[in-house]
Amino acid sequence: MKGYYIYCAFSMMLALYVYDNHSAVSLFLLIVLFIFQWLQCPRKVVIASALLSVLCVYLLAEANNHNKTVLLAESSTFTGEISSVPHSDGDKLTFKFTVQNEEVMAFYKLKTLEEKQQLEKLTIHQVCQLAGQLTSPSSARNLHAFDYQQYLYHQSIHWQLNVKRLDLAKCQLPTLTPLTYLTFIRQKGINYIQQNMSDPGAGFMQALIYGERTGIEEESIKRYQQFGLIHLLAISGLHVGLLTAMCFYLLIRIGITRERAITLLLLLLPVYMVLAGGSASVVRAVFMSMVMLISIKIQRKILLVDSISLAFMSMLLFKPYYLFDVGFQLSFAVSFALILSSQTILPRFHSSFSQLMAVSAIAQVSSLPLLLYYFYGVSLLSLPLNMVFVPLFSLVVLPLCLLILFVRIILPGVSELLEQILHVLLLACEKLLDFFEWIPADFVTGKPHILLFLGMYLCIYALFVAVEEGKFFVRYMFLLAALLAAQCMYPYLNPKGTVTMVDVGQGDCFIIELPYRKGVYMIDTGGTVSFPKEPWQKRRSSFDVGEDVLVPFLHSKGMTKVDKMIITHGDYDHAGAAQHLFSQVAVGELVLGKKAELNDVETGLVIAAQKQSVPVQIVQQGDSWQEGGVLFQVISPTGFEETSNNGSIVIDAKLGNLRWLFTGDLEKEGEQRILKDFPNLKADVLKVGHHGSKTSTSEEFVQHLNPKVALVSAGQKNRYGHPHQEILELLKSYGVYIYRTDEDGGVMYEFTKSQERFRSNFHSL
Structure with missing residues (x-):
């Protein structure tokens, strides 16, 4: 079956997608692929593809059947084994914990610096007794948001364990097997680097040698991700290939025969796979290296395309869930493209520089549809920066990291000089990326439809074929x-x-997109409230509503500009994320309500807007604007309100066939004034004021407006008890249908001239 394994691999992939997603598109492609194989391939290839596809689907079905929890939510004490390297980030300790042969994701909030120093001595495979509470992982709460629950499910994890008590004295290390001993050694190596080296070198060494990125600052991770360089911080085929070549050279130089050197490498590569963390890209690279070494040893040539196809099939047969791993998809997409072009396209380029350009271009183009599908955009600087960073990391940074680790054990004094060189190199990389960050080169497209996604890959395939044959490839580029x-x-x-009530936790954020994108308006931004912390408590990565919720949501819809950012009032849970958004998306205008004096949050927004040359408009009752046939009327504030909540901007607008009333944190006193000033005011959809607290939404207000739908934005299990039961019962008594973010996640209203519907991220409404 030489050269035909790729058809088996693609058949298995499509069959898994048909079974898991019930995808009609995947089914159609699978049928087309089998017809092609029937017409063009030997019968044994068709039979092998069919049998392997059925086997793979069976294994996935079995994995799903066994992927069920045996733990009870009521359990409070747990005895089990720490099954991952414990990671401390500020005052948070995270590790996987195996109880009754089932893994859970454990979190513990460290109370003191002394406790942190003690618990940093925890090691993988220690058996401990914990006290805590099991909770279900959060699923995606907004459109296109990261689904943490699904991510953990594919790792057979069903629970988060919020640890209340963890006593290091009660943890014991059992007798280790060879495999568990290797993972134990891995943690020792990671800890050795962390304790004996300074940042940023320590974090990069952990990533490049052990596949552990948690030691790198979050800002650096995001910057490398922004420019399409994040693959450099993961152990890939290039890393494994370089290490294999270096080890082979050293073994030959010390007098070991070629055959024995290959045998030693075949024994050492699986060991390194465990030491490097065993990610999908590492497994693929190690498997391919072993296949090629075996082919040399038995003197039987194995095609590279067969090698990668066998790796692909073996990994899916071992663990079908690999297919749903983004790293797996990107790793194989790029590797397949580079291998298929290595004998046809790359030889057309003769100089080292032109080949580097070609390799970088092929990698970028082959990963483009996946990057757009999962991350909604790419940086136009990615290609030139990869041409600089790939050889720098491959030929300088990675060997330097390995040399430092080796020399530090033998000649600590010499290693300090090497560490300084590494430190300077990494800082130079950071400065270079800082410089390019100011260049507007982000190309945001939004999440492509699956048909467009497939169309891009078909076009890329045709482009590569045209380049290979020297034909009119420009047409495919166009x-x-x-x-x-x-x-x-x-x-x-x-x-x-669309009108979207975004789930921002305990806060408010509405995003209005008019038909034909005549306007994009954001009413409030939500905000993550942070409290002063001691230096040891500060985390490398912290949750931010703007960065982690709003920017991904906007980018998923291809939005790079908000025409109006309307801040109803200056409470942090309504305006806290606004400043971050100024640096991430273009803002056409900042809208604030008229008041006697701006508070600190609003003043900070005005200053930030001025720095970005964003005009600031102050509105009051009677102001209005019209766009796309929609009239937006400001019916509050007057500018003389006594409280911040009653000074909220209140907007009346007809969107679709429904009249909407956005109320901010308006309270009962403000409601009474509005009813007095606008006696004919009605609303089909009422945004319930102040997250459904008892201070808002009076019976008189509900009775007068006569809404059909009420929207409540409140955080899950928030400490304020929002929305209050009394308000919910009042709304229900008037036949109002209630949508709430704490139960429904983000809620979206979609409308055209003739159709409309509500839907949440959890179910259609």
Whole structure:
């Protein structure tokens, strides 16, 4: 079956997607692939593809059947084994914990610096007794948001364990097996680097040698991700290939025969796979290296495309859930593209520089659809920066990291000089990325439809074939550009408008997109309240509503500009994320309500807006604007309100066939004034004031407005008890249907001239 394994691999992949997603598109492609194999391939290839596809689907079905929890939510004490390297980040300790042969994700909030120093002595495989509470992992609460629950499910994890008590004295290390001993050694190596080296070198060494990125500052991770360089911080085929070549050279130099050197490498590569963390890219690279070494040893040539196809199939047969791992998909997409072009396209480029350009271009183009699908955009600087950073990391930084670790054990004094060189190199990289960060090179498209996604890959395939044959490849470049342009232009041709109540936790945020994208308006931004912490408590990565919720949501819809950012009032849970958004998306105008004096949050926003040359508009009762046939009327504030909540901007607008009333944190006194000033005011959809607290939404207000739908934005299990039961019962007594973010997640209203519907991220409404 030489050269045909790739068809088996693709058949298995499509069969898994058909079974898991019930995808009609995948089924159609699978049928087309089998017809092609029937016409063009030997019968044994068709039979092998069919049998392997059925086997893979069976294994996935079995994995799903056994992927069930045996733990009870009521349990409070747990005896089990720490099954991952414990990681401390500020005052948070995280590790996987195996109880009754089932893994849970454990979190513990460290109370003191002394306790942190003690618990940093925890090691993988220690058997401990914990006290805590099991909770279900959070699923995606907004459109296109990261689904943490699904991510853990594919690791057979069903619970988070919020640890209340953890006593190091009660933890014991059992007798280790060879495999568990290797993972124990891995943690020792990670800890050795952390304790004996300074940042940023320590974090990068942990990532490049042991596949552990948690030691790198969150800002650095995001910067490398922004420029499409994050693959450099993961152990990949290039890393494994370099290490294998270096070890082979050293073994030959010390007098070991070629055959024995290959045998030693075949024994050492699985060991390194465990030491490097065993991620999908590491497993793929090690498997391929072993296949190629075996082919040399038995003197039987194995095609590279067969090698990677066998790796792909073996990994899916071992663990079908690999297919749903983004790293797995990107790793194989790029590797397949580079291997398939290595004998046809790359030889057309003769100089080292032109080959480097070609390799970088092939890697970028082959990963483009996946990057757009999962991350909604790419940096236009990614290609030139990869041309600089790939050889720098491969030929300088990685060997230097290995040399430092080796020399530190023998000649600590010499290693300090090498560490300084590494430190300077990494700082130079950071400065270079800081410089390019100011260049507006982010290309945001939004999440492409699956048909457009497949169309891009078909176009890329045709492009590579045309380049290989030296034909008119420019037409396919234009076709790919046309597909990207279609993705970017679609919102401006789409007659559908949306109003989204974004789940920002305990806060408010509404995003209005008018039909044909005539306007994008954001009413409030939510905000993450932070409290002063001691230096040891500060975390490398902390949750931010703007960065972690709003920017991904906007980018998933291809939005890079908010025409109006309307801050109803200056409470942090309504305005806290606004400043971060100024640096991430273009803001056409900042809108604040009229008041006697701006508070600190609002003053900070005005200053931030001025720095970004964003005009600031102060509105009051009677102001209005019209866009896309929709009239937005400001019916509050007057500017003389006594409290911040009653000074909220209140907006009345007809969107679709429904009249909406956005109320901010308006309380009962403000409601009474509005009813007095606007006696004919009605609303089909009422945004319930102040998250559903008892101070808002009077019976008189509800009776007068006569809404059909009420929207409540409140955090899950918030400490204020929002929304209050009394308010919910009042709304229900008037036949109002209630949508609430704490139960429904983000809620979206979609409308055209003739159709409309509500839907949440959890179910259609």
